[in-house]
Amino acid sequence: MRPSGRDVNQMREISIETGVTRHAEGSCLIKCGDTHVLCTATIDTRVPPFLKNSGLGWVTAEYGMLPRATHSRMNREAKRGQSGRTKEIQRLIGRSLRAGVDRVALGERQIVIDCDVIQADGGTRCASITGGWVALRLAVNKLIKAGDVLSDPMTDHVAAVSCGVYGGQPVVDLDYPEDSEAGTDANFVMTGRGRLIEVQASAEGATFGREELTTLMDLAESGIAELVSAQKAAVEG
Amino acid sequence: MRPSGRDVNQMREISIETGVTRHAEGSCLIKCGDTHVLCTATIDTRVPPFLKNSGLGWVTAEYGMLPRATHSRMNREAKRGQSGRTKEIQRLIGRSLRAGVDRVALGERQIVIDCDVIQADGGTRCASITGGWVALRLAVNKLIKAGDVLSDPMTDHVAAVSCGVYGGQPVVDLDYPEDSEAGTDANFVMTGRGRLIEVQASAEGATFGREELTTLMDLAESGIAELVSAQKAAVEG
């Protein structure tokens, strides 16, 4: 029995509201249950030094949590510097989103995706990837509309979900009470066509077998299909 | 003529929505026109070292801006550290809110107010004070309800507004286009009874005379009265 009463393969309610800030070239507020992440996309004509005059574009991400997004207040990273966990997450988001972009077609420009967790209830990195893709899509649409890119640089959807073994049972889309108790914790990033971008599965307390990983991947596949539908609805809305 | 078409003494539309995050003891999303700040209050049983065993309470504040809250993206402070401007603002918020609290009645505990700017259009520090007070009020209400404090430690409302000389004309509640052009820029923090907590007036380009300061203070007084009404409606709602 899951704490939320959900079925093992039941995702939390997904909501993606676009255009939530005035200034960003693309933005959305994604809600996966009680996990709320504000994602914005900024188009920058400058690329990182290693891409200067390469003709190639870049997509990068930064991640943060408001101090009281969590049950008890965390230290503000602006005062202490980014933790290892934060750096790890933002590297994952950037890498995942780049896997859905043709960097030649994007041209020599950078798009920065900011993912800021307003409220946390597990799965913030996955929500950031799923919402970050929407913000990116909207920003690229502006580039297309303005004629700044000639062919669409986005090759597919990118979305992510966490799965885990909770109470001995593989389940999809862990919330915080499940996440903190799960014996195995796995994040899957996939494209709209079901190709894998990233698999991160980690034993927490108990090791796991290959068959369990297979079950978790099955759960992820169908969960990500739902997320991709929500992305479609949001950007077409 | 103001860029927004407002009268010289006309405030932007004010909206204060409370209870916007699950975890915080008090929270609100304050909107002063296009300036949106999320304010949360966290009750902490630990006080700063200098108050250990003093029996006195403390209220402190932290302030941040999401990187793309502004027209062009700013660097994330978690990566670079807090700027002097940020530190100055959060010191002001904390000092202002403490002026409305009886620290003996609060007892030896700390309340941390986090003010995070989701979208910026001028006046973010004033909105943070006005919204921060609401979050603080709601958190203290919880303490009262739980019997953790015996008499109400909050002595009055605290709210703030910026005024300035724009195009030679004193006006209230500057938005960003006005703020960036104003010859003089002033922030006023006042109590519900109209007592002054903080006056910060600064020449930007042109110096100012005492009579101009008087006019700006008149404008602030009536603007702050509106903000206090909005606070009342929010916490009583």
Added chain:
Amino acid sequence: MRPSGRDVNQMREISIETGVTRHAEGSCLIKCGDTHVLCTATIDTRVPPFLKNSGLGWVTAEYGMLPRATHSRMNREAKRGQSGRTKEIQRLIGRSLRAGVDRVALGERQIVIDCDVIQADGGTRCASITGGWVALRLAVNKLIKAGDVLSDPMTDHVAAVSCGVYGGQPVVDLDYPEDSEAGTDANFVMTGRGRLIEVQASAEGATFGREELTTLMDLAESGIAELVSAQKAAVEG
């Protein structure tokens, strides 16, 4: 009764000694009673990046305290980094001095004012502004003499004093024993012609009314007139 026995409108003894270091383009040691600040001005041909090729000059300030300038020793900021208070003060000094400078006439160069507190007894930021102006004036005189600027870029004197409500009584030029007990603390920065550059009034413990602010400003006006006379004597001496 003030701890020092001074009248409510009586300034501390002011002394400004110029030319106190060999290397700086302008320098002075300002003493306001037991508050001693060494101010130097450095002319730099490089301007901050945002002014490159603008033709405009810049004046900026840095502030520090020797660790044992105070009653008990403070941590050395070189080991811990600058505090929020330090950053706030040096921003104020720079902003105040720029208000007395025509940046077009100054031309594309930067003058850096260093204010280092040798001994502290209250009012260090005000003494830094008053003494910083003298150092700036002397450095600009060198530029004029050398023909590097054609018309005098300095438009007026800039000086500052703190006032406060001590024992219920508004008084001018707070020393440390008054400053640490004052119910309201206000810093005024003015030009030689009595125009306002900056007003910062802050409730410490007790809020204040508009009439009190008026009295404090009256005290400041006459105090600043004395400071401006001392500046004149120093630079003409």
Added chain:
Amino acid sequence: MRPSGRDVNQMREISIETGVTRHAEGSCLIKCGDTHVLCTATIDTRVPPFLKNSGLGWVTAEYGMLPRATHSRMNREAKRGQSGRTKEIQRLIGRSLRAGVDRVALGERQIVIDCDVIQADGGTRCASITGGWVALRLAVNKLIKAGDVLSDPMTDHVAAVSCGVYGGQPVVDLDYPEDSEAGTDANFVMTGRGRLIEVQASAEGATFGREELTTLMDLAESGIAELVSAQKAAVEG
């Protein structure tokens, strides 16, 4: 054809030399081809704050690279601070090794594993895990011999290998020339009994399908079996 001429399922030559430093409670120099990592284990009676008086032990890891371990010299992290990549790797090493330890049986003490890359040719994080386990095993042996722990806290071997899709072909134990060209890059951490501890598979340029992941995992399983044999020989030697 692999650059090294190895078969797709052929590991690099493995060598694990133990007792390589005088001071550490356990140590080894592991060589996986041209990747050389010095691993030491330090027993510390103090545990992290969150484990004080819990009776539970802890295993943690730190990772570094000598500046000229790589083809071109990297900046020394002691001068710049640890990169996100470094923090990510040392979190992985610690998490992996903890999965092979019974923290109750270990008792309230901490073992710190230092993994310092002397020479790098791909796969440094995997070599660090495999060698780190040997250092840990040797340190725990000392605790057992001294009677400081009563039952063996180590539940199984832990070892790791990287696999990837190089030139369209899944291969095991990537060296640097392969790693920098691989379309997919995966790290597997497993126990001696073949249970999974961590799977990290990442698309680099090209996405991958589930069947490819299966092939990579097959390769990893047999590679890790070889590593475990080398561990056994090293600690029994």
Added chain:
Amino acid sequence: MRPSGRDVNQMREISIETGVTRHAEGSCLIKCGDTHVLCTATIDTRVPPFLKNSGLGWVTAEYGMLPRATHSRMNREAKRGQSGRTKEIQRLIGRSLRAGVDRVALGERQIVIDCDVIQADGGTRCASITGGWVALRLAVNKLIKAGDVLSDPMTDHVAAVSCGVYGGQPVVDLDYPEDSEAGTDANFVMTGRGRLIEVQASAEGATFGREELTTLMDLAESGIAELVSAQKAAVEG
């Protein structure tokens, strides 16, 4: 011929003014020609952690330069952190002064010597040691007078001078023009009885022979005797 016209064995004019700040337990302004250093001593009842409950005292030093103490302005270390040079110098000052103190007789307390260079013209570390000793002596005198220490913990004078080979000629007490051109640069720290505490001789451009070191040490011995006389006059004055 020395730039200053001094003889090879001629020291710069020495002046040591004591009691120059109100707050410190001991203080002096030492001038060695145009090198001016403000030295203060602070008595602290807390010792560093490694001396807790040892009954032993400690003397430590911190060193800084005002940004415009030098010919061209240096970056403020409070903004950038202490340089390697600064850390090296303050370690030397502390080590040198401890060599003249009986730490048992001092008792479990710490004396912090702050040496801040107001104006620099070569030899700032030596002036800091010589002046730092005077500040220390005065602070210890207070402890003796107050009965806080029973026997005098200071065993001898400590003073320092730099010598060097300038234009092929060994000379004493280098000023900046000599220091920047010297082929060999040596700092000597000695006690009042002529015992050595520290010798630091360094080839700058040209190596040196043992006989040259002997000549430099002869020069240092007689120079330090003059400094010790100046210390005596200052503390007895």
Added chain:
Amino acid sequence: MRPSGRDVNQMREISIETGVTRHAEGSCLIKCGDTHVLCTATIDTRVPPFLKNSGLGWVTAEYGMLPRATHSRMNREAKRGQSGRTKEIQRLIGRSLRAGVDRVALGERQIVIDCDVIQADGGTRCASITGGWVALRLAVNKLIKAGDVLSDPMTDHVAAVSCGVYGGQPVVDLDYPEDSEAGTDANFVMTGRGRLIEVQASAEGATFGREELTTLMDLAESGIAELVSAQKAAVEG
């Protein structure tokens, strides 16, 4: 009697193995008894900013210790930043090696010497200089062979040894047990021809006389002659 049983003038066993890492232009592992330091030389075509377009070369050094190189584990400097001791040592290594290099003949390029202590038993800075010279020699040999420099920029050998007064007796080449007890501690850096590059002698507990320094220097001279022989054997081997 020395703890190791060595005679007062007996060096520890010296071993210098070259070519120990694949990537560096020059490298060696130097062992002075139980002190083991890995030294690498990296040729960089970029020089520090102050040498741009000067035609002059530069040699610099960085120094580090693996956390468990010492008896009890030290904090990793990558996490805390370099200590004052580390910065002091690497400045010494760089300065010493530059004294043996003709920077005109080297041409406008930089050679970076990395000295990383694998195992420490006293004398790590001296071993770093002696081994660093070997790495530098090998890297310069490559430049000569490639015709990148026309005449040999290395003017002589550079080597270093520590001496000290242990148990009242001057001895050469201190190991850790001696170093931690020595009354005086001295490091000597010399050329192959016996010229002095650096002398650093420091009283630890007891001051010292000139005659003692003379004895220590005699010991150093003969010890360094042995080190230079070992360098010759290593680079000619």
